[in-house]
Amino acid sequence: MPESVALAAAVQAGRWAAAACRAVRSAADPSALDKSDKSPVTVADFAAQALVCRALAEAFPNDPVVGEEDAAALRSGEQAKFASQVLDAVNLAGRQFDLPAATLDDVLGWIDRGGAEGGGRFWTVDPIDGTKGFLRGGQYAVAIALIENGVPTVGVLACPNLPRNGGDDAGDTGALFAARRGDGATVRSLGTNSTPTAIFTSPQADPAAARVCESVESGHTAHGAAAEIAARLGVSAEPLRLDSQAKYAEVARGGAEIYLRLPTRPGYVERIWDHAAGVAVIEEAGGRVTDVDGRPLDFTHGRGLERNRGVIATNGPLHDAVLEAAAAVLAPRP
Numbered sequence: 542m543p544e545s546v547a548l549a550a551a552v553q554a555g556r557w558a559a560a561a562c563r564a565v566r567s568a569a570d571p572s573a574l575d576k577s578d579k580s581p582v583t584v585a586d587f588a589a590q591a592l593v594c595r596a597l598a599e600a601f602p603n604d605p606v607v608g609e610e611d612a613a614a615l616r617s618g619e620q621a622k623f624a625s626q627v628l629d630a631v632n633l634a635g636r637q638f639d640l641p642a643a644t645l646d647d648v649l650g651w652i653d654r655g656g657a658e659g660g661g662r663f664w665t666v667d668p669i670d671g672t673k674g675f676l677r678g679g680q681y682a683v684a685i686a687l688i689e690n691g692v693p694t695v696g697v698l699a700c701p702n703l704p705r706n707g708g709d710d711a712g713d714t715g716a717l718f719a720a721r722r723g724d725g726a727t728v729r730s731l732g733t734n735s736t737p738t739a740i741f742t743s744p745q746a747d748p749a750a751a752r753v754c755e756s757v758e759s760g761h762t763a764h765g766a767a768a769e770i771a772a773r774l775g776v777s778a779e780p781l782r783l784d785s786q787a788k789y790a791e792v793a794r795g796g797a798e799i800y801l802r803l804p805t806r807p808g809y810v811e812r813i814w815d816h817a818a819g820v821a822v823i824e825e826a827g828g829r830v831t832d833v834d835g836r837p838l839d840f841t842h843g844r845g846l847e848r849n850r851g852v853i854a855t856n857g858p859l860h861d862a863v864l865e866a867a868a869a870v871l872a873p874r875p
C-alpha cells in the first residue's frame with residue numbers, strides 16, 4: 542500500500558532532520574545554550590526544527606505546527622555566531638537531499654512555524670528529543686506527530702544512534718519508526734528509499750519475564766519507584782536506560798515490554814512532543830499507553846498533557862498488571 546501523504550511528509554522530515562543532527566555531531570562536540578528552564582538546546586535542535594517545518598510546510602502549508610523550539614534566541618545579536626552555525630547545519634543536510642540553499646531568514650521563518658498552539662488538526666515536533674542523550678553520544682530522536690481531534694494519527698521517530706535490528710546487531714545504526722493509525726507500524730533505515738518492515742510488540746504475558754525501560758536522567762523519572770514496581774511484578778532483568786522516545790520504539794519492536802515514566806515531583810506537566818509520535822508508533826505495533834493512573838493521554842490541552850501524570854507504555858498484554866503494581870507503589874493522584 543502506498544504511504545499516505547502525511548506519513549511520507551513526516552518520514553522525509555525525519556530524514557532531513559536526522560541528517561542535520563548527524564552533521565552537527567560529526568563536526569565537533571556540539572555546544573549548548575541553556576534555555577530558561579535550564580534544559581540544554583544545541584545548534585542541531587534548531588537546525589532539525591527548521592528542516593522538519595520546511596518539509597511539513599511543503600506538503601501542508603496550512604497545517605499548524607507545535608514545536609519545542611522558537612527562534613527568538615537566534616535573533617538576538619549576541620547569538621549571531623550560533624545562528625550562522627544553525628544555517629550551516631541546515632544547508633549541509635540540505636545538500637544531501639539536493640535541497641536549494643536556504644538563507645538565515647528562511648531558517649528563522651521555518652523555526653517560527655513551530656510556534657502554533659494546537660487545534661483540531663496540527664503537527665507536534667520535538668526536533669531533538671533526548672538532548673542530553675545527544676550531547677553525551679547516547680540515544681536521541683527526531684519526533685514528529687500529526688494530531689487529529691486529540692488522537693496522534695501519524696508518528697515518526699528518527700533515531701540516528703539506535704541499531705535498526707535491535708539487540709546485538711549494531712552493524713546498521715540508525716532507525717526510523719513510522720506509523721499511521723490503522724496501517725500498522727514499521728521500521729526502516731534512515732537512508733532514502735529504504736524499505737519499511739512491519740514491527741510488533743512482544744507477546745510476553747508473564748510479568749516476571751518483562752524487560753523495563755526508563756530514562757537515563759533521574760530528574761525525568763523516579764528510578765526508585767520503578768524498581769519497586771519491577772520488584773512487585775517479579776522482574777529480574779536490570780532496567781534498560783535510554784534517552785528519548787527510543788524507549789517507545791524499543792517496546793514497539795519487541796525489544797522491551799514496559800516503559801515507565803514516573804513523576805519525580807508533583808506538578809510537572811509532560812510535553813505533548815515528548816509522547817505523541819511514540820504513542821502512534823507503539824499503539825499501531827500492538828501496545829498500550831496510559832498515564833500512571835490508567836487514563837488515556839489527553840492531547841487536547843495545548844502544549845502539555847495537563848490532565849495526566851507520568852506515562853506507562855507496554856506491549857499490551859502486561860498493561861493491566863503494570864497499572865496494578867504502579868497503583869500499589871505510587872501515592873494516589875492528588
Ligand SMILES: Nc1ncnc2c1ncn2[C@@H]1O[C@H](COP(=O)(O)O)[C@@H](OP(=O)(O)O)[C@H]1O
Pocket residue numbers: 580609667669670671672673674756757758760761762783784785786805809812815
Ligand atoms: N521533570 C521532568 N519530568 C519528566 N520529563 C522531563 C522533566 N524535565 C524535562 N523533561 C523532558 O524529558 C525529555 C527527555 O526525556 P528522556 O529522559 O526520556 O530522554 C526532555 O525532552 P528534550 O530532550 O527534548 O528537552 C524534556 O522535555
Ligand SMILES: [Mg+2]
Pocket residue numbers: 667669670671814815
Ligand atoms: Mg523532548
